[in-house]
Amino acid sequence: MIHLVDIVLSLVLLSILLSFGSNRLAVLIKVIGFQGVVVSSVPLFMGHDLSAFGIAFSLATLLIRGMIIPLCIYLAIKKVAIRQEVEPIYGHHASMLAWLGLIVASAFIGGKFNLPAINNHALLMPTAIALLTGGMFLLMGHRNAIAMVLGYIMMENGIYLVGTTFSTSTRHIVEFGILLDVLAGVMIMAVILQNIKQQFDDVDTSLLRTLKE
Amino acid sequence: MNETDMIVSVILWLLAILLAPFFAAVILKVKAFFGGKKGPPLLIHYYTLIKLFQKGSVYSTSTTFMFKLGPVVSLCTAAMALMFLPVAGYRPVLSFNGDVIFILYLLGLGRFFTIAAAMDTASPFEGMGAAREAYFSIICEATLFMILILFFKLTGDLSLAAYLSGSGTLGLWQTAGSPLLFVVIAFFIVLLSENSRVPVDDPATHLELTMIHEVMVLDHSGPDFGFIELGAFCKLFFYSAIVSRLIAPFNPGHPVLNGCLFIAVLLSVYAAVGVTESVMARYKMDKVPKFILISFVLAFFATIITLEFLR
Amino acid sequence: MHIFFLSIIIIVTGGVLAPFLNRHFILMKSVCVLSIAFGCLLGLYYAGLQLTLPVSDRASFDYLHHFTITFQIDALSAFFLVLIFGISLLAAIYSFHYMHQAEKPLATAVNYLFFSLLVASMALVVAAANIITFMFSWEIMSLSSFFLVIHNYQKEENRKAGYLYFVFSHVGAMFILTAFGIMYWYTGSFDFGETAALTNTAKIIVFVFAFIGFGSKAGVFPFHVWLPHAHPAAPSHISAVMSGIMIKTGIYGILRIYTLLNFHTPVFGEIVLIAGMVSGILGIVYALGQHDLKRLLAYSSVENIGIILIGIGIGMIGVSSGKPMMAAFGFTGGMLHMLNHAIFKSLLFMGAGMVHHRTGSLAIDALGGLLKKMKMTGGTFLIGSLAISGLPPFNGFVSEFLIYLGCFEGTGLDRMAFMSILLAIVSLAVIGGLALACFTKVFGVVFQGEARSSAAENVDEKGLTMLIPMLALAGICILIGVFPRAFVLMAIHGVSGIGTGFEPALLEPFIRLTGNITMASAIFFAIILVALAARVCLYSGKTITRSGTWGCGFTQPTVKMQYTGTSYAASILAFFSTAAPLREDHSGVEGCFPGRSGYRSKVHDVAELYMNAVIVHPVLALFAKLRWIQHGDIHLYIGYILLAIIVLLFFI
Structure with a gap:
């Protein structure tokens, strides 16, 4: 039988596809925001942690992940970026194929883990791995600093998903810590971006190569 | 199977061919509604067909017998494909193991002759349309086979009747669940591109450079053109019926109820095509393959996800 | 066995007589064609007989006391003999009017000599039953075909093509010899059939070496480089024989080694399957990009070899994973596709030969409108194109259908095998679509539309003996497509020679399947007839006018405005640009009244x-x-x- 979790997880996988397929920054941010909402709602559907604290915690992460972080980045690009297009190093067809390969590979690797907590959610591990590697792919494939940040957030979503499998109370603390780190990171990024922008008139990271000397 | 069953199947087949133009007119109505117009009557396509059948033809001096054979073959392949289609979940006229592959290649035969008829005219525009038709259908075919793999894994059968007739479709949903939604979306994209609808192609445009299918039949006229139109309606009916069966796999039990449900869902599929055409613009030519590729990716995705579930 | 040797002797006699008769051109051609054709007929009769017999025929001769020359004909060999003799028969008939250069009698005589040697050596290759005999026949085959490739040696590119082919066939032979050498190292015997002494690792090494060696003959990517050079260089009936059957001896070699090793590991199946997918897709993509008709057909051979290998690979995976039906469908589909490809590819090469014969050109974009004047060539070429695109109701569909069924049988396997089978199904679908695009391009540009150059204007078709084989082959294409049963059973007989370790395949599913195809084809033809009748009714008494093509308002069209084959393929090639890099030279257009401008494009073969x-x-x-x-x-x-x-x- 199909669990609700699996449907949510398929949506997560779909959001990775969308993030690969889109080449406009605003769309990419929306996709990552959507992904944040879906990922942080996963524990609600898992059903093993429905205390008031758990729900409140999940809603808080949802708020940060789905609203605050995307909003921060959106405001940042409003301020600094001139161009809305992010040009990936790879082409559209290549990224589609890469996505397919990613899904297959993560399904393979996900099957290797044999954690008792996730045994009734066949999709959880593959999705988490797809998020991690997908984020890596975004990081690698883009020259634009903001797109790279988004890739980093995607990886963080993956880590969060792995975290949900450990259903102990300590995970909240660890999770929250990571999330705050990311939030701080995003803030710092906004500042640095402005500096890069002032210096180079663009946010293309390949320009940083000139700092080598 | 007994003889009455067979007779019913044949009647349903004939009905499908006869009613196909009617359903296609629904798209026009929906588009007219979105445009704030009254739109043509629902029987418009019958009037067009009758008018075409009464006319004579003009043939280009460049053409050969292929030009005359093209419309006949494309109509026949579409009509033959309908023979394998379980209309309203009723068992089809023909069905055997592997018939889906046969149908897909049969439609390929129709495509070959349509393209050959277009190349026959020596017109640069028609050649352009033919090249696009050949190109886009490659990706569509890959998508359809991907969907086929999923369906085969779910049912262990390779015939359209097993997927779409009786309780077969319900079984698909029970085993696969939500990923089937992606399959429906993928199939809808294939429907749009194979039947040259917006956003892949614009059947209403008058700029030959941007067209795919319409431009290939520029030189056809009279009954030949009527054959092509009828074939296109049959093909659209074929794809729409599959989508509608996938959306509403229920069998109310009573044949009349069954038929009503089928027609209602079929109308909604046609309406969905109409809505898509009203709210979307035609894509740039280089965006079309990307659009169709998404259907393949979705189908692949659904297959992998479902197999994860099945394990 | 005596009939077999008799037929070989008759074939070779015809060839040997040729140089002596070169003063009487027509007499020489008649003698050669008749004796080769008669020998082939005899061989065909023998092979057909042997195919149905359960026991294999064996003959052995001592040579220098040390080496024995042994021949053995089992069902697998007999199946290939049917192909070899059948196609060679038609090619010999075709050559009578095709070899028309009476001013070069000696060259023609030499061509016949090597043609007869090629046919005989191919027959001997598939009949050989020990290493010595096999390598001996194999070398004669390679050498005689080399001399046929450089028939028009005056042209430099033909000499280069011959040189390339020579290098490839000998490097390939070296690999095969290495494989046999390893076998000999373990067994100490030249005979086929004693491989029990080999360790498993040795078996895999032998298979890989043999696969590379035989693959270079068969034209498996990336060892196919010689094919698109050698096929256009050779005369058309030779291209038909080479592409239709000679490259199949490579497949025969792979199957024979597989049977000999009798080692059922998934590795073999995966190797063959992956090689098949890559050759299939890249072969047809490169074919799509060609500007020369025969080069295009040569690349399409690479594609079809790919399809055959997919079938065989599926069969091997079926064997190693214990799925008898999958193995039966895969092997039978592969074998039948071999037969089918031999038929439609030689038909297409003969059609290309006719086009070259009458127009003097093979450049696709220089031709056009040939269907109006060359009705029979165009019609048979159309049937060949439909068949090679794998469309029903023609023969290509039947074999691809069987391979598809084999693939679907295998979707129940575990992950690794499932992934490769999934890819195989998708690549078959993509190959089908690309083949359709490729052959609508060829047919549409070469035979339809208007003539693009003066060479293609005012042509006619002549040469009865050239038309008869084409008509016969086109007829067989439809025959197999509509009534596949006998031919599927023939392929099953051939498959029984491959050691699958299963009980003989159940015939029942095949019988039902072929019955379904026949029924569906019959219904399709009935619908077509009804539609044609309706068309006649609708047009009775109507006015039919003829005028120019509608140019969308443009009133001064020229033939140069037609869509060319290059532009037809351009968008699809752009999709595959990573695997098929396109080089374009365009001199550009300048000013309001531009002068002459030019455009050249070439699709690079990554292997090359x-x-x-x-x-x-x-x-x-x-x-x-x-x-x-x-x-x-x-x-x-x-x-x-x-x-x-x-x-x-x-x-x-």
């Missing part, structure tokens, strides 16, 4: 592109370093000989 950098240059560099051995001093050479003799003495 990288062959130079990866293999040719390192090898040349290595040999340049060994240059000192060739000193030029005759005394030193005598020293070498002395040294060699002494070393040999130590060993013996």
